[in-house]
Amino acid sequence: MNLAELSIKVRQFADERDWRKYHNPKNLVMAMSVEMAELVEHYQWLTPEQAAHLDVDEHSPIAQEMADVMLYMLRLADELGVDMEEAILHKMQLNAKKYPAK
Amino acid sequence: MNLAELSIKVRQFADERDWRKYHNPKNLVMAMSVEMAELVEHYQWLTPEQAAHLDVDEHSPIAQEMADVMLYMLRLADELGVDMEEAILHKMQLNAKKYPAK
Amino acid sequence: MNLAELSIKVRQFADERDWRKYHNPKNLVMAMSVEMAELVEHYQWLTPEQAAHLDVDEHSPIAQEMADVMLYMLRLADELGVDMEEAILHKMQLNAKKYPAK
Amino acid sequence: MNLAELSIKVRQFADERDWRKYHNPKNLVMAMSVEMAELVEHYQWLTPEQAAHLDVDEHSPIAQEMADVMLYMLRLADELGVDMEEAILHKMQLNAKKYPAK
Numbered sequence: 001m002n003l004a005e006l007s008i009k010v011r012q013f014a015d016e017r018d019w020r021k022y023h024n025p026k027n028l029v030m031a032m033s034v035e036m037a038e039l040v041e042h043y044q045w046l047t048p049e050q051a052a053h054l055d056v057d058e059h060s061p062i063a064q065e066m067a068d069v070m071l072y073m074l075r076l077a078d079e080l081g082v083d084m085e086e087a088i089l090h091k092m093q094l095n096a097k098k099y100p101a102k
Numbered sequence: 103m104n105l106a107e108l109s110i111k112v113r114q115f116a117d118e119r120d121w122r123k124y125h126n127p128k129n130l131v132m133a134m135s136v137e138m139a140e141l142v143e144h145y146q147w148l149t150p151e152q153a154a155h156l157d158v159d160e161h162s163p164i165a166q167e168m169a170d171v172m173l174y175m176l177r178l179a180d181e182l183g184v185d186m187e188e189a190i191l192h193k194m195q196l197n198a199k200k201y202p203a204k
Numbered sequence: 205m206n207l208a209e210l211s212i213k214v215r216q217f218a219d220e221r222d223w224r225k226y227h228n229p230k231n232l233v234m235a236m237s238v239e240m241a242e243l244v245e246h247y248q249w250l251t252p253e254q255a256a257h258l259d260v261d262e263h264s265p266i267a268q269e270m271a272d273v274m275l276y277m278l279r280l281a282d283e284l285g286v287d288m289e290e291a292i293l294h295k296m297q298l299n300a301k302k303y304p305a306k
Numbered sequence: 307m308n309l310a311e312l313s314i315k316v317r318q319f320a321d322e323r324d325w326r327k328y329h330n331p332k333n334l335v336m337a338m339s340v341e342m343a344e345l346v347e348h349y350q351w352l353t354p355e356q357a358a359h360l361d362v363d364e365h366s367p368i369a370q371e372m373a374d375v376m377l378y379m380l381r382l383a384d385e386l387g388v389d390m391e392e393a394i395l396h397k398m399q400l401n402a403k404k405y406p407a408k
Contacts, residue, residue, distance in 0.1 A: 001187060002104055016203035017131035022249050023207040026145045029116060029138075030332075036131075036138045037241030043128045043214050048353065049385060051128035059187040062300040066175065067193035070186065073168065073175075078136060085103060086160040086174065091169035093153035124351050132230075132350040135237060146336040150251065183387030199326050205391060206308055217398060229358035230349045240335075240375075246394035247332045255332035262392040270379065270398045271397035272389065277372065277379075278394075284369075286372065289307060290364040292380075293371035296319060305322035 003084040007074040014075060023079055032072035039065035103187040109176040125157060127179055134174035141167035207288040211278040218279060227283055236276035243269035309390040311339035313380040320381060329385055345371035 001009075019100050042062050043051050056062045077084040103111075116122050144164050145153050158164045177188040205213075244250050246266050247255050260266045281288040307315075321327050348368050349357050375391045382389040 003108075005188070006105075006190060009194070013197070017201055018204060024150040025148050025156070027203050027249055027338075029142045029145050030244055030336060033135075033142050034241045034245045034248060036135050037238045037244075040131050040135050040234055040241075041238045043131050043189070044231055044238060046128060048126045048128050052126055054127070054182075056184055058181045058185050059192055062186045063189040064193050066179065066184065066186065066197070067189045069171075069175065070190050071193065071197075073171065076191075077168065080156075082158055082165045082168065083160050084168065085108070087165040087169045088108060088172050088176075089165050089182055090161055091173065092111070092119070093195045094146060094166070095115070097172075099119055102120060129350055132346055134236060136347045136350060137345045139340045139346075142336055142343075145341045146340060148334055210391070210394060210406055213398070219368045221390065221405055223407060228311050228354045228358055229360070230352060233346050233349050234335050235392070236391050237339075237342050240339050245325050249360045250332060252330045252332050256330055258331070258386075260386045260388055262389050266386070267388045267393040268397050268400070269394045270383065273375075273379065274390065274394050275397065277375065279328050281372065282395055283384070284360075284362045284368070284370045286362055287347075287364050288372065288376065290313070291369040292312060292376050295377065298370070299319070299377075303323055306324060 003074065003077070009080045009086070010071055011078050020079075022052045023075055025076060025079055028072055028076045028079065032069055032076065033066060035068035035072060039069060105179070107177065109180045109186070112176045113180050125177055126179060127181055128179065130174055131177045134171055134178065136173060137167060137170035141171060156180055207278065211282045211288070214275055214278045215282050218283060224283075227279055229280060229283055232276055232280045232283065236280065239269060239272035243273060243288070261299055309380065309383070313384045316377055316380045317384050326385075329381055331382060331385055334378055334382045334385065338375055338382065341371060341374035341378060345375060366385070 011020075012052065014023065039062065042054075042065065046054075074084070076082075077087075113122075116125065141164065144156075144167065148156075156164065175186070178184075179189075214223075218227065227241065243266065246258075250258075260265065278288070280286075280289075316342075317326075320390065346373065347369065352360075360368065380390070382388075383393075
């Protein structure tokens with residue numbers, strides 16, 4: 001599935017729960033930043049070595065926090081009408097100019 | 103492109119610049135949270151009405167901040183070996199149980 | 205009590221629990237950002253009107269999250285050897301030049 | 307100066323610039339989280355060893371970011387009518403019960 005298809009699934013999920021009335025972009029970025037911090041929390045007291053050797057799979061708590069961030073990102077992109085894949089590829093082009101490959 | 107394919111492109115970009123030595127998960131979640139805040143910054147003083155009526159497209163500053171978050175998310179998923187699409191769909195199943203549709 | 209005196213109390217609290225070994229500045233800023241997000245979480249779905257009319261006192265959950273941020277801020281200032289009051293007054297002087305009073 | 311006295315100075319600064327109309331608690335916590343991320347940014351790519359050996363004084367960029375967080379914290383406490391010193395001491399009492407000294 002591409003990001004646009006995932007975005008539609010997440011919108012349907014929100015619609016089925018009548019949540020879109022809360023999904024003002026201001027609220028969505030706040031909620032996304034909170035989920036981000038829940039991801040950060042897993043790493044705050046770890047050494048880099050410990051951080052690099054955690055055992056993480058798709059169903060583990062860390063992956064769930066990553067998914068929570070993504071769910072709000074997909075909602076935000078959908079509410080703003082932004083094609084996320086296009087935005088990512090565009091930003092990579094800008095970065096490639098700013099930071100040329102060695 | 104699906105998330106796994108995007109992830110490979112972003113890994114290649116990092117490899118070509120010898121950046122992966124900095125991409126410890128602890129560093130990546132910090133950097134991602136900083137990009138998230140740059141997204142939040144666009145909305146901090148806006149009313150919800152103003153936030154809902156911004157004109158945003160794939161190349162606009164807000165979409166660029168979203169892309170920056172996504173680039174680190176894709177890098178983190180890749181470093182952790184997490185299939186992000188699978189993680190998102192799994193989290194949606196958990197949410198569906200926790201918050202049944204009306 | 206001034207900020208320096210509060211800082212000493214918080215250092216003693218950490219010492220009595222043998223927590224200072226975790227209080228590397230990198231860890232402290234991560235932990236502080238997580239507490240900050242717990243403060244943000246209280247406001248994420250509220251309208252500005254609702255946000256302005258919450259009933260908050262020194263013992264309420266919102267004040268506790270504010271205190272959690274402050275406790276890490278005081279620890280960080282102490283670990284860095286930064287006089288927080290002096291830093292605040294200095295930043296106000298810089299801001300006064302940048303944004304002259306009307 | 308204690309936190310209440312600092313808070314009054316910061317309120318006067320905001321009043322002189324007619325900024326309090328933007329200082330809804332929802333906006334203030336967003337703005338504070340953005341300043342927090344600017345503090346995190348200084349540490350994101352550092353090893354813990356590098357982080358522990360930065361040379362920081364009251365006027366350095368890191369102390370300025372800490373001051374920016376504090377300025378919004380003082381504004382928030384003032385807008386909410388929270389005595390920040392009392393909130394900190396109360397939270398330390400709660401923490402002392404939760405995590406008894408060794």
